[in-house]
Amino acid sequence: MNLFHALRNAVDYPLRQFFRWQRPVKTHPWQDKTPALQCQPAEWARLCADYHLEGWLAKGTLETFSINLYYLQLIEQALLQAGAPLPDSLNAVDVGCSDWFYAPALWAALRWFGHAAGRQLDLSGYEVDAFRVYGDLHARRDHALAAIADLPGMAYIPQGFTVRPAAFDLAFQFFPFIFVRDHLEWGLPQSLFDPAALCAQVWQSLRPGGLLVIVNQGEAEHAAQRAMLNSLGAQPLAAFPFASPFYTYKIPHFVLVARRENAG
Numbered sequence: 001m002n003l004f005h006a007l008r009n010a011v012d013y014p015l016r017q018f019f020r021w022q023r024p025v026k027t028h029p030w031q032d033k034t035p036a037l038q039c040q041p042a043e044w045a046r047l048c049a050d051y052h053l054e055g056w057l058a059k060g061t062l063e064t065f066s067i068n069l070y071y072l073q074l075i076e077q078a079l080l081q082a083g084a085p086l087p088d089s090l091n092a093v094d095v096g097c098s099d100w101f102y103a104p105a106l107w108a109a110l111r112w113f114g115h116a117a118g119r120q121l122d123l124s125g126y127e128v129d130a131f132r133v134y135g136d137l138h139a140r141r142d143h144a145l146a147a148i149a150d151l152p153g154m155a156y157i158p159q160g161f162t163v164r165p166a167a168f169d170l171a172f173q174f175f176p177f178i179f180v181r182d183h184l185e186w187g188l189p190q191s192l193f194d195p196a197a198l199c200a201q202v203w204q205s206l207r208p209g210g211l212l213v214i215v216n217q218g219e220a221e222h223a224a225q226r227a228m229l230n231s232l233g234a235q236p237l238a239a240f241p242f243a244s245p246f247y248t249y250k251i252p253h254f255v256l257v258a259r260r261e262n263a264g
C-alpha cells in the first residue's frame with residue numbers, strides 16, 4: 001500500500017503545485033451551537049469571558065465550533081504548563097496547518113492568554129500541500145483564507161516550512177506526520193518525509209526563550225516525537241495527555257512543551 005501511495009503521490013502532488021487550484025469560500029454553513037454548550041456551560045462562560053468568543057456562536061458548523069473549543073483548551077493548557085508570560089507583541093508560527101479550520105482558536109488563545117488588552121499578533125501558518133482540492137471543490141488554501149478573513153495578523157503561507165533562524169517566540173506543530181504511512185496516505189511524496197529534520201528546523205526557528213508546542217496522536221507517535229526532541233537537546237517542560245469535554249477524538253492526544261533556552 002505504501003508503494004501505491006508513493007507512486008500516486010509522486011505524480012499528483014507536483015500537479016497540484018503546478019495548477020494551484022483556487023475557488024474562494026464565501027460562507028460557512030451556520031449551525032446551532034447549543035448541543036456543544038450543554039455539556040459544559042460554566043466552562044463555556046469562562047472561555048467566552050477570557051477569550052472573547054461571543055462571535056463564534058454566530059458562525060460555522062457545530063463540529064468546527066466544538067473542535068475550536070478543544071484546540072483552545074489544549075493551547076491554554078500548554079501555555080499554563082510553560083509557566084511564563086508571552087510577550088506583548090508575539091511572533092508565532094504553525095507548521096503544517098492544513099486548511100486551518102482551528103485558526104480562530106489559535107488566534108483567540110494567543111491574543112488573549114494572560115493579556116486583558118489583547119496582544120499584537122503576527123502568526124504565520126505554513127502548509128506544504130495547500131492546493132489539495134476537497135470534495136466541495138475548494139482547495140485547503142481557500143478554506144484557510146476564509147477561516148482567517150477576520151483575524152488580524154494571521155497569514156497563510158502555501159509552502160513547506162524552511163528554517164527561519166531565531167524568528168519566532170512560539171511555534172506549533174499540531175499532529176505532524178511521524179510515521180511514513182500517514183504521510184503517504186495524506187498524499188505527500190515520499191521525498192518530503194523527514195519529520196526529525198522538520199522538527200529541528202522548527203526548533204532552530206525559535207528565539208532564545210521561545211516555546212515549542214507539539215501535539216501528537218497516540219503513545220507511539222508521542223514517544224518518537226520525544227526522542228526527536230531529545231536528540232535536539234530539547235528537554236520538555238511538560239508532556240501530558242489531553243482530552244476535552246467539547247470534542248472526543250478516537251486516538252488519544254499528547255502534548256509536548258519545550259523552551260529553547262539559548263541559540264545553538
Ligand SMILES: C[S@@+](CC[C@H](N)C(=O)[O-])C[C@H]1O[C@@H](n2cnc3c(N)ncnc32)[C@H](O)[C@@H]1O
Pocket residue numbers: 095096097098126127128129159160161173174175176177186188198
Ligand atoms: C496531520 S496534518 C495536521 C493538520 C493540522 N495541523 C491539524 O491540526 O489538523 C499534517 C499537515 O502537515 C503538512 N506538512 C507536512 N510537512 C510539512 C512541511 N514541511 N511544511 C509545512 N507543512 C507540512 C501536511 O501537508 C499536513 O497538512
